[in-house]
Amino acid sequence: MTAPARRRPAPALRVGSALRWTWIALVVAVVVFPVWVTVATAVSPPGRTGLAAMFPAPGDLTLDNVRTALAGFPLVRQFGVSVMVTALQTTAQVVLAAAAAYALVFPTWRGRTVAFVLILGTLAIPGESSVIPNFQLVSSLGLRNTVLGIVLPFLAVGYPVFLLRQAFGQLPREVWEAARLDGASHLRCLTRVVLPMAAPQVVTAALWCALAAWNGYFWPLLITDTPEQRTVQVGLAQLAAGESTTPAVVYAGTLVVLLPTLLLVLVGQRFLVRGLATRAR
Amino acid sequence: MRSPSSPTAGRDLRAGVVFVFPCLALLAVFSYWPVVRSAWLSVHGSDLVGNATGFLGLSNYADLLTDPDLRSVLLTTLTIAALVVVMATGGALLAALPLRRASQRGGRVVTVLLSLPFAYSAAAASAAFAGLLAPSVGQLNALLADLGVTGPPWLESQGWAVLSIAVTTAWYEFGFAFLVVLAALSRVDRSVLEAASLDGAGEWRSAWSIVVPAIRPSLLFLVVTQTIAGLQVFTQVQVLTRGGPSGATTTLVYELYQRAFGTGLPQYGQASTIALTLLLLVVLVTAVQMRLTRDRA
Numbered sequence: 001m002t003a004p005a006r007r008r009p010a011p012a013l014r015v016g017s018a019l020r021w022t023w024i025a026l027v028v029a030v031v032v033f034p035v036w037v038t039v040a041t042a043v044s045p046p047g048r049t050g051l052a053a054m055f056p057a058p059g060d061l062t063l064d065n066v067r068t069a070l071a072g073f074p075l076v077r078q079f080g081v082s083v084m085v086t087a088l089q090t091t092a093q094v095v096l097a098a099a100a101a102y103a104l105v106f107p108t109w110r111g112r113t114v115a116f117v118l119i120l121g122t123l124a125i126p127g128e129s130s131v132i133p134n135f136q137l138v139s140s141l142g143l144r145n146t147v148l149g150i151v152l153p154f155l156a157v158g159y160p161v162f163l164l165r166q167a168f169g170q171l172p173r174e175v176w177e178a179a180r181l182d183g184a185s186h187l188r189c190l191t192r193v194v195l196p197m198a199a200p201q202v203v204t205a206a207l208w209c210a211l212a213a214w215n216g217y218f219w220p221l222l223i224t225d226t227p228e229q230r231t232v233q234v235g236l237a238q239l240a241a242g243e244s245t246t247p248a249v250v251y252a253g254t255l256v257v258l259l260p261t262l263l264l265v266l267v268g269q270r271f272l273v274r275g276l277a278t279r280a281r
Numbered sequence: 282m283r284s285p286s287s288p289t290a291g292r293d294l295r296a297g298v299v300f301v302f303p304c305l306a307l308l309a310v311f312s313y314w315p316v317v318r319s320a321w322l323s324v325h326g327s328d329l330v331g332n333a334t335g336f337l338g339l340s341n342y343a344d345l346l347t348d349p350d351l352r353s354v355l356l357t358t359l360t361i362a363a364l365v366v367v368m369a370t371g372g373a374l375l376a377a378l379p380l381r382r383a384s385q386r387g388g389r390v391v392t393v394l395l396s397l398p399f400a401y402s403a404a405a406a407s408a409a410f411a412g413l414l415a416p417s418v419g420q421l422n423a424l425l426a427d428l429g430v431t432g433p434p435w436l437e438s439q440g441w442a443v444l445s446i447a448v449t450t451a452w453y454e455f456g457f458a459f460l461v462v463l464a465a466l467s468r469v470d471r472s473v474l475e476a477a478s479l480d481g482a483g484e485w486r487s488a489w490s491i492v493v494p495a496i497r498p499s500l501l502f503l504v505v506t507q508t509i510a511g512l513q514v515f516t517q518v519q520v521l522t523r524g525g526p527s528g529a530t531t532t533l534v535y536e537l538y539q540r541a542f543g544t545g546l547p548q549y550g551q552a553s554t555i556a557l558t559l560l561l562l563v564v565l566v567t568a569v570q571m572r573l574t575r576d577r578a
Contacts, residue, residue, distance in 0.1 A: 020379045021387075027376045028394050031455060034409045035397050037420055041412065050423035096304045103300035107293035115301050122312040124567040128513055128534045129556040130315035132322065132541050132549055137310075156311035161304060186296040215402035217516045218534070222542055233404040237520050240408035247412035247420050254408040258400060265400040265456075266393065273464050 038258070042066060042251040053248070065252035069239065074227050075256060078235040081147060082214060085231055089151045089213040093160055094206050101164035102190045106176050116165070122158040128218055135222055145229045150220050154213065160205040167201030168194060204271045207264065211272075214261060232257050316560065322553035333550070341554035350528065351536070355558075358532045361447045362511025368451035370503045373458035378488050381466055392463065399456025406453035407520035414445055414521065439529035442522050446530050449517045454510055458503050465499035466492065498574065505570040509563050533559050 037054065044056040046064050070076055103109075104116050134153045143149030171194065179193045195202060220231040227235065239245055239253045265272070323341055325333040345351045376395055380388050401409065413421040414435035422432035435445045469492060493500070515534040518524055524531035524539070531539075533555055539545075541552035 100304035109297035133315035
């Protein structure tokens with residue numbers, strides 16, 4: 001987003017600039033509208049609708065809706081489940097992906113290309129098309145309605161391998177070779193040499209994994225049965241689909257579920273953009 | 282680079298296999314095996330608890346094309362996917378292009394604001410739009426009423442409901458698309474742009490004839506990921522419309538869910554047929570992408 005160093009604009013360009021900013025303002029208004037409504041309605045006094053809920057006076061701000069949302073559904077408990085799922089899933093995915101990417105980049109061995117193609121191929125398999133066999137398998141393992149059951153199928157993952165393989169490939173190979181000649185084991189090379197050098201890309205991969213884990217919906221919905229074991233996304237959807245919940249309470253729940261990812265997008269945007277630039281190539 | 286005949290080649294093979302094995306084994310069990318199993322289920326009937334019975338051949342697949350309900354599911358899904366691609370990618374382009382020339386500070390604030398939808402999960406976006414569009418209590422129509430306008434029946438009429446699902450999806454996909462387009466624009470060679478403006482090419486002409494082709498790989502990537510996201514639409518349907526009114530918003534994944542995990546008896550055979558159809562569509566879209574990317578190189 002670096003703007004070019006500009007000369008003083010000609011009058012025609014100023015008209016162009018005014019038009020441009022009008023257009024940008026319009027786009028921002030449309031895109032931000034649902035976010036604004038989410039936040040404004042959530043902190044407005046219960047029962048407000050329409051314009052009154054859009055622009056609450058500062059003195060009217062209240063957490064009543066948030067309290068109702070937290071009380072009506074076990075959102076706090078579900079928040080905890082989601083935190084556990086996200087922590088476990090992200091850690092496991094990054095560890096598995098780092099090991100696989102290491103094997104695909106540094107040691108030279110027959111079958112390396114085949115292994116990579118097999119991993120890459122899974123990027124074209126949508127998770128939704130695998131749910132029935134996975135449901136039968138995870139159920140038969142007795143893992144329905146457990147955190148492990150939610151996480152397990154997601155350990156089969158291609159994208160972070162792809163991301164880390166690219167990152168590792170850009171590292172200077174001589175450093176790894178020197179470490180090997182010094183007698184460092186492969187495990188030591190990975191944890192002490194490769195990972196520290198690729199730290200920014202590892203963070204990027206971890207953030208993408210965490211985002212996907214926190215936002216997961218279809219599989220966690222299928223594999224959990226009781227409200228206490230559900231993730232916060234499933235809890236929120238049920239809150240929203242409930243006939244008796246008012247929009248204000250739905251918005252309060254949305255705000256709670258949204259906070260972690262909102263922080264991630266605001267604070268970690270630099271890292272996320274790096275990941276998507278790699279993907280877009 | 283070591284030659285395969287070097288003394289360490291054997292050790293490298295062992296290390297390679299050991300490090301890649303956990304990842305490949307999990308992919309085999311949870312990605313590749315389910316495809317094989319689904320294919321098998323899809324050509325068999327299923328009994329009352331969902332176990333496979335006799336061999337049916339391709340009749341489940343024939344149903345997908347001949348059964349009017351299933352045909353409409355396929356059509357609805359493709360319609361939503363097309364709308365999502367047009368709205369999210371087109372919207373991202375229309376939002377990011379003017380920012381190319383915007384001042385730095387203003388541009389940065391706008392960038393953060395426009396990337397906010399990216400923070401929303403499918404469930405959060407569905408909840409937000411449920412609050413906006415819900416019959417009789419929806420905030421959007423309450424707001425319109427305050428302004429003296431009667432809003433449309435967002436979720437109760439068939440056409441509006443399909444559009445509402447597409448808009449919800451496109452809205453939260455927009456945040457991602459916008460960031461991709463913006464990142465691509467920042468990589469466009471500035472001298473090319475300046476040469477264009479010296480030649481007297483107008484703003485829009487230079488945008489269309491120079492900038493858009495320059496970021497074509499990113500746009501192609503967006504069209505592909507958004508098509509795939511459109512084909513997988515589920516949460517929005519479950520929260521906003523439950524597939525209605527009268528099945529108008531029933532998508533492939535929602536139909537799969539209904540048949541395999543809905544309130545009725547599980548029909549794993551037909552549900553697996555839908556799963557494989559989804560897989561084939563995604564593979565097809567991905568193959569087209571790879572073909573187009575290769576042609577360019």
